[in-house]
Structures are given as C-alpha cells and as structure tokens.
Amino acid sequence: MNAHTDNIAQYNFAYLDEQTKRMIRRAILKAIAIPGYQVPFASREMPMPYGWGTGGVQVTASVIGTDDVLKVIDQGADDTTNAVSIRAFFQKVANVEVTTHTADATIIQTRHRIPEEPLNAGQVLVYQVPIPEPLRFLEPRETETRKMHALEEYGLMHVKLYEDIAQHGHIATTFAYPVKVEGRYVMDPSPTPKFDNPKMHMSKALQLFGAGREKRIYAVPPYTRVESLDFEDHPFEVQTFDEPCALCGGTDVYLDEVVLDDRGGRMFVCSDTDNCEARRAEGHRGHLSGEEAAT
Amino acid sequence: MTLDSIAIEGGFQNPVFDAQTIFRAVMQAMAEPGTIHKGIALAKPPAPLTPEAAAVALALCDQDTPIWLDPALAGDEAVRAWLAFHTGAPLANTPADAHFILAADPEHLIGLENFAQGSQEYPDRSATLVLQVNDLSGGEELVLDGPGIENEARLAPRPMPRHFTRQWAQNHARFPRGIDLILVSREGLAALPRSTRITSQEA
Numbered sequence: 001m002n003a004h005t006d007n008i009a010q011y012n013f014a015y016l017d018e019q020t021k022r023m024i025r026r027a028i029l030k031a032i033a034i035p036g037y038q039v040p041f042a043s044r045e046m047p048m049p050y051g052w053g054t055g056g057v058q059v060t061a062s063v064i065g066t067d068d069v070l071k072v073i074d075q076g077a078d079d080t081t082n083a084v085s086i087r088a089f090f091q092k093v094a095n096v097e098v099t100t101h102t103a104d105a106t107i108i109q110t111r112h113r114i115p116e117e118p119l120n121a122g123q124v125l126v127y128q129v130p131i132p133e134p135l136r137f138l139e140p141r142e143t144e145t146r147k148m149h150a151l152e153e154y155g156l157m158h159v160k161l162y163e164d165i166a167q168h169g170h171i172a173t174t175f176a177y178p179v180k181v182e183g184r185y186v187m188d189p190s191p192t193p194k195f196d197n198p199k200m201h202m203s204k205a206l207q208l209f210g211a212g213r214e215k216r217i218y219a220v221p222p223y224t225r226v227e228s229l230d231f232e233d234h235p236f237e238v239q240t241f242d243e244p245c246a247l248c249g250g251t252d253v254y255l256d257e258v259v260l261d262d263r264g265g266r267m268f269v270c271s272d273t274d275n276c277e278a279r280r281a282e283g284h285r286g287h288l289s290g291e292e293a294a295t
Numbered sequence: 296m297t298l299d300s301i302a303i304e305g306g307f308q309n310p311v312f313d314a315q316t317i318f319r320a321v322m323q324a325m326a327e328p329g330t331i332h333k334g335i336a337l338a339k340p341p342a343p344l345t346p347e348a349a350a351v352a353l354a355l356c357d358q359d360t361p362i363w364l365d366p367a368l369a370g371d372e373a374v375r376a377w378l379a380f381h382t383g384a385p386l387a388n389t390p391a392d393a394h395f396i397l398a399a400d401p402e403h404l405i406g407l408e409n410f411a412q413g414s415q416e417y418p419d420r421s422a423t424l425v426l427q428v429n430d431l432s433g434g435e436e437l438v439l440d441g442p443g444i445e446n447e448a449r450l451a452p453r454p455m456p457r458h459f460t461r462q463w464a465q466n467h468a469r470f471p472r473g474i475d476l477i478l479v480s481r482e483g484l485a486a487l488p489r490s491t492r493i494t495s496q497e498a
C-alpha cells in the first residue's frame with residue numbers, strides 16, 4: 001500500500017462504510033441486469049441535503065476508485081455551487097482527480113443535462129434523480145405503480161401524453177420526458193430536457209441513476225435502446241433553437257437564456273459550458289463573443 | 296496449518312481498494328456481457344474455491360446475503376470456514392433462499408430454475424450465480440446479443456452446466472425475472488445478465 005492510499009484508508013474511503021457500499025453495489029448490478037427497472041436500496045444520510053443529489057452521490061461513492069477522474073455538472077455547468085461542492089466532497093473523501101473536460105472523465109455525475117460531446121465506452125454517467133417513478137403523478141401508490149411495471153400496463157402514460165396533444169396540439173412535456181428502455185420498462189430520464197433523450201439511446205457509456213430520498217437505483221447499460229414515448233401521428237420531436245449559441249455559434253446544442261440587462265436584452269448560450277469553451281478554443285465564435293470577451 | 300489459521304488467512308491485501316476494483320470489473324462485465332476482465336485482485340482461499348470466485352464473494356457478499364454452495368464446495372470444511380470468516384455470509388438452507396450461488400463443478404450443477412428468480416414486482420430479489428470455470432475461451436462458442444452489446448459478443452467458457460444454452464434461453468424467457476451469471480476463471484471474469492440472449496452456439 002503506498003502513502004497515497006494509506007492516507008485515505010484512515011477513514012471510510014468515499015465516505016460510505018464498506019457494508020453500505022456492498023449493498024449499493026449489489027443494487028447497481030441488479031439495475032444493470034434489468035435495464036430501466038427501479039431497484040430499491042437502503043439510502044443513507046449524506047452530509048448534504050436531499051435536493052443536492054444524495055442518490056447520485058451514493059452511487060458515485062460506491063463506484064469510484066482511486067484511479068477515477070471525476071466530472072460533476074449541474075445544468076450543464078461545472079462551476080455552479082452544487083457541482084463545485086460535490087466535486088470538492090469527492091476530492092476530500094476519495095482523493096480522486098477531477099476535471100471539467102467531458103472526454104477526460106471516467107465518471108460524470110450530473111443533474112439536469114447530458115454532455116453534448118458523445119460519451120465513450122468505459123465512461124460512467126451518474127444521474128441525480130429527484131422522482132424516479134415516471135408513473136407517480138398518475139398513481140401515487142407504490143404498490144400500484146409496481147404492479148403497472150410488472151404487467152407492462154403503460155396505457156395511462158400514453159393517455160396522459162395524448163391529453164397533451166389534445167390540449168396543446170403537441171406533447172407539451174419538455175423535461176423528464178418518459179422513455180421506454182429496451183422495449184420493456186418505462187423510465188424517468190431524470191429532469192433532463194427532452195433534448196437530451198436521444199443521447200441516452202445506444203450510448204457507449206453506462207448510465208446509472210440514483211434517487212436518494214426515494215431510495216431507488218436504476219440503470220441503462222451501454223448499447224441499449226432508449227425510446228421516447230410517442231404516437232405514430234405525433235412522433236417524438238427533438239427541441240430545436242431559433243438561434244445559435246451567442247458565444248460559440250454552436251447549433252444542435254442545448255441553450256440557456258441569459259438576461260443581459262434590465263432593458264430586456266438577452267442572449268442564448270450553451271448550457272454545456274465545457275463544450276462551449278472547447279468550441280471557442282477551436283476558434284468558433286458566436287455573434288456576442290467579441291462583446292463578451294471585452295467585458 | 297490448522298483449520299482456524301487457514302480460515303483467517305487469504306483475504307484481500309487491501310480490502311477497501313481490492314473490493315472496489317473487483318466490483319468495477321464485475322460492473323463492467325455485467326454492463327458489457329461477454330467482455331473478459333483480466334488482472335483482477337485476488338484472494339487466497341482454500342481449494343477448491345478459486346482465488347477469482349473468492350474475490351467476487353469478498354467484494355459482494357456479507358451477513359445480508361445467504362450463500363448456497365454446490366456440493367463440491369459445501370463438502371469442504373475449510374472453504375465453509377474461510378467464507379464464514381471473510382464474508383460473514385450465512386449459508387442458505389435451500390438453493391432458493393440464496394442471494395449468491397458459488398459453484399465449483401458446473402457440469403453437475405442443479406438446474407438454474409432452482410435458484411431465486413425474483414418476482415414480477417421485485418425481479419431484483421433473485422440470485423447471482425458465480426460459476427468457476429476452467430477458461431472463458433476454450434469451450435463451445437456462445438454468440439451473445441442484448442443490452443450492453445453493440446453488435447454481437449462471443450464467449451466460450453468451459454465446462455458449463457448441462458444443456459446450458461437451453462437453460463439460459465429459459466432463464467432469459469423469464470425476464471425481468473431470472474438469475475444473473477458471473478463466470479470466473481484464471482483468465483479473468485465475464486458476466487451474463489438475464490437480459491443477454493444466446494443467439495447461437497457453434498459446435
């Protein structure tokens with residue numbers, strides 16, 4: 001044992017005790033074997049509030065090793081309070097290397113976004129999930145939703161989506177848009193924008209989902225079919241944006257609206273800050289990039 | 296060496312880090328069925344329990360996971376004592392009660408349907424079979440398809456349980472119920488989750 005690992009072994013590596021990690025690891029293996037099925041687990045108290053993604057943190061803590069390189073994003077950004085805190089937590093309790101570069105990370109913990117850069121084989125994407133049950137708003141009772149999954153009774157979900165169409169002329173759901181995994185389980189993709197749903201389909205990376213308060217872990221293995229629920233006459237449509245990123249000129253990326261002043265000035269910029277910076281480093285420019293650089 | 300001293304020797308050198316690397320190997324094997332993960336951390340159990348199977352048991356089993364041993368392992372007092380000391384896992388009264396099955400003699404293994412399959416509501420309440428095989432590439436080739444496999448994967452473990460292809464087809468047909476399989480050999484480890492289909496077997 002070298003000095004590096006010796007030092008970490010003074011307290012619980014990655015915060016959780018070994019028995020808890022084993023329990024979570026067994027749940028992760030079951031989740032991978034049954035893609036899209038929510039495995040119950042005995043969620044632990046973590047030194048942060050539930051809204052901070054304790055489910056994702058527990059999954060990451062159970063998977064991470066000293067050789068890993070961790071990236072944490074919140075709404076696509078590496079520098080928000082939540083992302084910075086979780087990254088600092090793992091630097092302290094697991095002494096791992098951290099990065100903001102998607103391609104350099106072995107584990108990426110995320111809230112609300114999937115990186116724009118396609119993920120690679122061997123990478124693990126860990127989602128923080130608030131409400132893992134996609135049928136919960138239709139049926140509050142756990143015994144009933146469990147039965148619905150067991151019998152593949154997903155008619156109510158389709159009725160709900162079709163009500164959207166009747167009311168709005170299209171499916172209005174834009175976040176946590178339900179998906180079907182490998183033709184079997186209907187799954188909540190976490191509160192990511194539906195823009196990101198296609199990235200889950202046949203991803204080369206392993207996707208793990210942790211819900212702390214609701215005590216559920218689920219997974220999508222690499223190269224697994226993930227289809228957004230839709231109808232023949234109203235097929236799933238990826239969101240599009242009217243203008244490119246104001247900083248890097250990127251199209252086909254998810255944009256956030258940023259208010260510039262109190263006179264109604266605003267711009268649209270990449271939600272994925274790492275991708276935006278990489279594009280600008282490559283020389284791509286948006287229509288406000290000059291102005292942005294001057295301030 | 297007395298039985299007691301055999302039992303307390305041979306655990307992981309670095310329990311925390313070795314358990315993590317073994318788990319990661321099993322996780323990747325389960326996520327990409329048919330891939331072989333080499334160079335895993337090893338334990339030093341008494342034979343006929345192998346270092347690879349013992350390592351998987353140390354990484355995943357504890358007092359919450361009853362283990363069932365096939366007769367080749369159950370008949371060896373040193374193996375039972377070693378597992379009890381290092382994992383704390385109780386032995387299951389019947390195969391159906393076990394969370395993990397450790398088997399050293401694949402050819403004489405009882406049918407897979409004897410192990411916990413989980414329920415339709417809780418398919419995770421099922422057994423994981425850890426099968427000791429001689430190698431992963433010298434047997435009859437299994438062509439695999441399913442989640443985690445981009446095009447197709449191939450694995451040729453031997454020896455395997457009797458009528459394995461047919462048994463596995465039945466196991467897969469029970470999806471989402473069914474058992475998951477971890478194959479261990481000196482070559483490394485590989486896994487077949489219940490979601491994996493065997494599309495053909497070459498003679």
Ligand SMILES: [Zn+2]
Binds near residue numbers: 248275
């Ligand atoms: Zn941009």
